[in-house]
Amino acid sequence: MSRNGEVELLKKQAALEAVALVEDGMIVGLGTGSTASYAIEALAQRVKGGLKIQGIPTSRRTAEQAERLGIVLTDFSMHRLIDLTIDGADEVEVRSLNVIKGLGGALLREKIVAAASKKLIIVVDERKMVDRLASHTPVPVEVIPFGWQVTAERLANFDCQPKLRLNEKGEPFISDGGHYILDCAFKPIDRPAELAQQLDTIIGVVEIGLFIGLAKLVITAKETGVEFLSCK
Ligand code: A5P
Numbered sequence: 473m474s475r476n477g478e479v480e481l482l483k484k485q486a487a488l489e490a491v492a493l494v495e496d497g498m499i500v501g502l503g504t505g506s507t508a509s510y511a512i513e514a515l516a517q518r519v520k521g522g523l524k525i526q527g528i529p530t531s532r533r534t535a536e537q538a539e540r541l542g543i544v545l546t547d548f549s550m551h552r553l554i555d556l557t558i559d560g561a562d563e564v565e566v567r568s569l570n571v572i573k574g575l576g577g578a579l580l581r582e583k584i585v586a587a588a589s590k591k592l593i594i595v596v597d598e599r600k601m602v603d604r605l606a607s608h609t610p611v612p613v614e615v616i617p618f619g620w621q622v623t624a625e626r627l628a629n630f631d632c633q634p635k636l637r638l639n640e641k642g643e644p645f646i647s648d649g650g651h652y653i654l655d656c657a658f659k660p661i662d663r664p665a666e667l668a669q670q671l672d673t674i675i676g677v678v679e680i681g682l683f684i685g686l687a688k689l690v691i692t693a694k695e696t697g698v699e700f701l702s703c704k
Contacts, residue, residue, distance in 0.1 A: 480506075482597035482693035483560075487511035489691045489698055490558045490593045496524050499551045501585040502538055503559025504531040504578035507595050511558045516541035528554055530585050531578035532648050548588070557589040561690075562609045562681070563602050564594060569690050569703045570664050572605050574612030574681030577637070580649050583679055586686045594687045598694040604660035605682065611661075612637070612681040613654045613671065617644070620652050623676030630671070632656035651678050 473481075487510035494500055494515060502512055512527075512534065519525065519542055526546040529535035538545060559582055561571040571594055573579050586592045602608065613634065615623045624634040634654040637645040644652050661667055661682075668682040690701045 478695070479597050479599065482695070483507040483595070484510045485693035485698055486595040486597060486691045487558070488514050490595045491515050491518065493593065494518065494523065494525060494556060498525050498555040499546065499553070500525050500527050501554045501557025501559070501589050501592075502527045502529045502534050502543070503557065504534045504582060505560040505576040507560035507597070508534065508558060509537060511595060512537050512541065512543065516543055519543055526551070528585055530559065530581045531576070534578075552588065554585060554589040556591045556593065557585055558593050558595060559586065561594045561596050561600055563605050563607065564596055564600050564687070564690050564692075565605050565664065566601050566603060566701070568664075569594075569687045569701060570605060570685065571683045571687055572609055572611055572681050573683055574614070574653070575609060577612070577645060577647050577653060579612055579681045580614050580647060580651070580679045583683060583686075586683060591688045592686050594690045596690065596692050598692055601692055604662065605664050606658040606661045610635070610655035610657045613656055614647055614649070614651045614678040614680075615654055616676050616678060617652050619676055620654070623674060624654055626674045626676070627654060627656055627671070630656070630658070630667070632658045649678070
């Protein structure tokens with residue numbers, strides 16, 4: 473099997489383990505991205521088998537997939553608290569379970585859903601586990617389009633070379649919330665909670681892709697087996 477095929481299998485394994493933890497009657501947060509999409513497929517299988525749940529999607533893309541597969545959707549007008557959310561991540565810091573999310577562009581809704589969840593389960597393959605965040609991926613920062621250049625300059629003071637994310641047509645990528653995304657290439661981050669707090673104060677920043685203290689369980693599929701890491 474190709475390396476890509478192996479990685480897809482690992483993502484599926486992690487997703488399946490998380491979906492096994494979903495119980496009847498739960499309100500389930502539905503993540504975004506390729507790993508979360510395997511979880512939605514597996515959840516839909518369980519729904520076909522009689523499981524009764526309602527999902528709150530973290531993106532339009534996820535809402536479309538879930539509806540197509542027969543998962544009943546709900547929203548925050550009906551439920552303020554989510555029992556369990558299953559989502560992917562771009563990087564996970566092993567010692568803290570802090571994560572980077574948002575390379576798929578859904579970080580704002582993902583963070584709102586994560587923060588409203590009793591339990592956030594992150595599902596990843598082993599490539600995502602790092603000693604320090606921003607080892608391999610930029611930190612996505614969602615910003616208001618108006619004056620984004622000024623916001624980018626303020627972010628650049630943190631030595632992270634913000635880059636406006638573009639779509640396949642070369643135009644600015646627009647998030648589900650109607651915002652731009654600046655991908656910020658930090659050096660590996662020593663104190664992510666501190667950095668998150670500082671970035672949050674920049675005017676024009678809507679949300680940052682550093683998820684601090686939100687993940688309760690990380691399920692990592694490795695070639696040697698599946699690992700469960702819970703937050704202490
Ligand atoms: C979406 O905005 C992201 O936060 C994804 O959850 C993250 O990029 C992981 O995606 P993959 O599972 O496709 O790697």
